[in-house]
Amino acid sequence: MIRQLRRVLGPEHQGQYTRFLVWATIYGVLQGLAVSLLVPIARNLADGDWSGAWRWIGVLAVAVVCCGIAHYIQAMRAFGVALVVLRTMHLNIGDHLVTLPIGWFAGKTGSVAQIASKGTMAAGGAAAHLMTPVVIGIAAPASVTVSMFFFDWRIGLALLIAAPLIALAARAAAGLIARSEHAAHEAAAESSERVIEFARCQPVLRAFGRTSDAGYPPLTEAITTQQKVARRTMIESVLGLALNGVAIQLVFTALVVLAAALALGGDLTGIDLLALLGVATRFVQPVSEIGEFGGALRQIRGELTRIQNIMDTQPLPEPTRPATVTAPGQVELDHVGFGYEPGTPVLDDLTFTAPPHTMTALVGPSGSGKTTITRLIARFYDVDAGTVRVGGIDVRDQTTEDLMAQLALVFQDVYLFDDTLRENIRLGRPDASETEIDEAARLAGVTEIADRLPNGWDTRVGEAGAALSGGERQRVSVARAILKRTPIVLLDEATAALDPENERFVQRSLETLREHATLVVIAHKLSTVVNADQIIVLDEHGRIAEHGTHDDLLARGGRYAAFWLERSSTRGWRLEAAPS
Ligand SMILES: Nc1ncnc2c1ncn2[C@@H]1O[C@H](COP(=O)(O)OP(=O)(O)OP(=O)(O)O)[C@@H](O)[C@H]1O
Numbered sequence: 001m002i003r004q005l006r007r008v009l010g011p012e013h014q015g016q017y018t019r020f021l022v023w024a025t026i027y028g029v030l031q032g033l034a035v036s037l038l039v040p041i042a043r044n045l046a047d048g049d050w051s052g053a054w055r056w057i058g059v060l061a062v063a064v065v066c067c068g069i070a071h072y073i074q075a076m077r078a079f080g081v082a083l084v085v086l087r088t089m090h091l092n093i094g095d096h097l098v099t100l101p102i103g104w105f106a107g108k109t110g111s112v113a114q115i116a117s118k119g120t121m122a123a124g125g126a127a128a129h130l131m132t133p134v135v136i137g138i139a140a141p142a143s144v145t146v147s148m149f150f151f152d153w154r155i156g157l158a159l160l161i162a163a164p165l166i167a168l169a170a171r172a173a174a175g176l177i178a179r180s181e182h183a184a185h186e187a188a189a190e191s192s193e194r195v196i197e198f199a200r201c202q203p204v205l206r207a208f209g210r211t212s213d214a215g216y217p218p219l220t221e222a223i224t225t226q227q228k229v230a231r232r233t234m235i236e237s238v239l240g241l242a243l244n245g246v247a248i249q250l251v252f253t254a255l256v257v258l259a260a261a262l263a264l265g266g267d268l269t270g271i272d273l274l275a276l277l278g279v280a281t282r283f284v285q286p287v288s289e290i291g292e293f294g295g296a297l298r299q300i301r302g303e304l305t306r307i308q309n310i311m312d313t314q315p316l317p318e319p320t321r322p323a324t325v326t327a328p329g330q331v332e333l334d335h336v337g338f339g340y341e342p343g344t345p346v347l348d349d350l351t352f353t354a355p356p357h358t359m360t361a362l363v364g365p366s367g368s369g370k371t372t373i374t375r376l377i378a379r380f381y382d383v384d385a386g387t388v389r390v391g392g393i394d395v396r397d398q399t400t401e402d403l404m405a406q407l408a409l410v411f412q413d414v415y416l417f418d419d420t421l422r423e424n425i426r427l428g429r430p431d432a433s434e435t436e437i438d439e440a441a442r443l444a445g446v447t448e449i450a451d452r453l454p455n456g457w458d459t460r461v462g463e464a465g466a467a468l469s470g471g472e473r474q475r476v477s478v479a480r481a482i483l484k485r486t487p488i489v490l491l492d493e494a495t496a497a498l499d500p501e502n503e504r505f506v507q508r509s510l511e512t513l514r515e516h517a518t519l520v521v522i523a524h525k526l527s528t529v530v531n532a533d534q535i536i537v538l539d540e541h542g543r544i545a546e547h548g549t550h551d552d553l554l555a556r557g558g559r560y561a562a563f564w565l566e567r568s569s570t571r572g573w574r575l576e577a578a579p580s
Contacts (some may be wrong), residue, residue: 001297003087004304005127007311009078010092013084022079023074024132028139030067034060035140035282036147037496043151043277078128078151086124089307090116099315102341102380113311119303126300130293137290137489144283151548152251152268155276159283162251169247174290180229180236185299187222187229194219248288255280263288286494289438316379321445322399329487329518331377337385338376346372347542350532354518356487359510359531361523363560364538364545370522371411372542374490377520390488408517410491416473421450422457428480430503436483443512444479445505446472471502478509481533489513502545535560562568 002021003046006014037060044053080577088163105112141163149156158538160481164238205216263273339345347369354360362370375381376388379395388395391406408428416424425437425446432440441447447474453459461476468476483490491513493506507527513519523529532552537553537560539545546553548562553560 001301001304001553002131004301005123005408007308009085009088016077016084017081020074020077020128021131021135022072023077024135025139027067027070027074028136029143030063031136031286032140032143032282033147034063034067034230035279036144036151037063038278039148039151039272039275042271043269046269046271046395063550074132078132082124082128085127086120089120091121093120093307093310096311099286099318100313101316101382102378103375103444104313112310114210115276115303115306119307122303123307126297130296130300133286133289133293135298137286137293140286141283143324147205148279151270152262152276153257154262155259158255159280160281162255164288165406166247166284167250167290170287170290171245172242174298176240176243177237178302180233180240181299182302183229184226184233185302187226191222191226192218194222200540244288248284252280252284255283289473290400317396318399322402323393323397324392325391326404327356327389330354330389330392330405330478331360331488331518331520332389333373333376333386334389334391335386336376336383336388338372338381339506340372340381344382345542347376350542350544351504351538352544352547354488354534355519356518357514357516358533359514359519359521359528361521361529361532361535361536362538363523363529365540368538368540370538374492374500374520374522377488377490378409379403406486406488408484408486408489410474410477410481410489411472412470412492416461416468416476420458420460421446421453421476424461425479425483428483429485432483440479440483443482444509445501446475446479448501448505449475458515475502475505475509478506478513482512486517488518488520490520493524494526 004016006017008107009017017491037056041053041056041060044050044056092103097112141159145156145159145163148159194216198216201216259268259273259276259280262268263270268276271440333350333352336343336347336350338347350369350373352360362373363371376383378391379388379400382396390398390403395403417427421441422437425441426432428440429436438447441450449468450457478491481491491510502526507525510519510521510528521528521532523532523535527536532550534547534549535553537546546556546558548556554564555561
């Protein structure tokens with residue numbers, strides 16, 4: 001665990017952590033030494049050697065003062081280390097996360113948040129406060145054992161044998177406790193995920209008449225499993241603690257028996273025996289604490305491993321010498337092949353070019369890979385085969401900053417920050433003037449939203465934009481794109497969110513964006529498709545089935561034409577897979 005912590009902390013803070021461990025060790029050694037001094041003091045008192053006794057009492061006083069000083073220093077260092085661990089972990093994790101491919105975050109936001117908050121807090125506390133009793137639990141008994149060799153080698157030898165026995169029992173107990181607590185942790189995480197799901201899916205569940213938790217089997221199952229695991233955890237934890245306690249009692253009894261035997265044999269005096277019993281008690285207590293904290297330490301090791309796994313994830317490779325854009329506003333996919341999972345291709349040998357200042361409509365059945373194409377253009381993932389070029393340059397030869405400077409993304413899962421409408425639009429270009437923000441808002445129809453809201457432009461939009469409808473969120477996102485004034489805009493036309501008002505604004509925004517940008521649109525509306533300069537029709541295998549303008553494709557009389565005839569009269573037109 002110490003090695004893991006040092007890795008997570010990075011080279012600049014390793015020295016500070018080492019110094020804390022050294023002080024904790026000094027404190028433990030001094031504790032052991034102070035306790036061991038009871039034996040010579042007792043011996044001298046028994047022999048009536050007062051001057052010898054005072055000498056040892058003096059040594060004891062010095063040891064106690066040093067012990068107090070060491071305690072203070074190590075406590076202060078522990079506090080400092082806890083703060084450094086917390087701060088450094090947050091910074092290191094944050095710095096690393098921004099270098100990871102955006103695709104890596106898919107389905108991981110919950111666990112990343114958990115690791116970055118709970119994981120780092122636990123690791124910060126453990127690095128300092130849990131490590132202290134563990135280090136003392138090793139250093140103090142070790143110092144008692146060494147000291148005992150000076151007073152009676154047989155007692156020293158007995159302690160030397162006893163220490164690893166107690167440590168082994170403590171380790172076994174900690175393993176038992178940690179294993180059951182790990183299972184409890186997993187079961188608790190599953191339950192809370194199901195509760196969140198249950199809350200989020202209320203509209204669907206109610207629509208299907210599932211109005212109680214009994215009507216939602218995954219939640220019921222998760223809670224039942226959690227109860228079973230909690231029972232097992234309790235039994236195993238008690239067993240673990242009992243094992244630890246029994247081992248300590250056995251060792252303690254063996255030490256008492258040995259000391260008593262030596263006393264009976266005349267090798268030790270009664271006073272010696274009493275002093276040794278005191279020493280044995282102080283020997284056993286810190287070792288037993290390792291057992292108590294061992295389970296917690298193992299859990300922390302799990303958190304550290306999860307943090308380390310994030311840190312070990314390879315960042316998106318960035319070029320050392322970024323290339324300069326040669327064809328501003330152009331998007332090209334050149335024999336692109338891609339799959340999220342190995343062996344499951346999503347896009348296959350896809351080639352098309354979206355020339356500058358044109359609109360390309362992507363259409364195709366659900367799951368044909370339209371969204372995936374936009375993700376590859378924005379380099380959320382790297383292609384498996386072929387090349388994606390933006391501005392004439394392979395996206396892998398551009399820095400994220402250079403690539404994103406050319407792109408504005410208007411996706412369905414628009415994220416709005418819990419800030420005012422105006423600040424959410426400003427995100428598109430933080431240095432934009434108020435007039436430019438107003439103009440972008442007017443074009444995208446956000447002004448109408450502001451007029452309706454109680455505090456107008458100063459209304460906060462709630463967590464993730466919860467105070468707005470899906471269509472309204474998309475209008476804010478379009479306003480951001482207009483404000484950003486990038487040469488390329490990737491837009492996913494929301495299907496569900498497009499009521500007539502939203503549709504009118506989105507169409508108007510498309511016209512505005514089209515004046516200065518290349519548009520690649522996942523098109524669901526007839527008007528968008530008809531107005532596009534080119535239509536890319538994907539088949540269900542992620543290949544291009546047809547490619548051309550609306551008129552070309554109609555004249556060709558193929559898949560597009562068939563669906564056009566079938567669906568053109570239907571509102572919410574959408575291209576579906578051809579019946580085979
Ligand atoms: N993050 C992901 N991990 C694994 N598979 C994914 C992921 N995202 C999408 N897929 C899969 O890739 C395929 C293409 O998905 P994509 O979202 O690109 O299709 P689409 O044409 O945009 O569909 P729709 O019109 O329904 O939005 C689907 O089979 C989908 O299940």
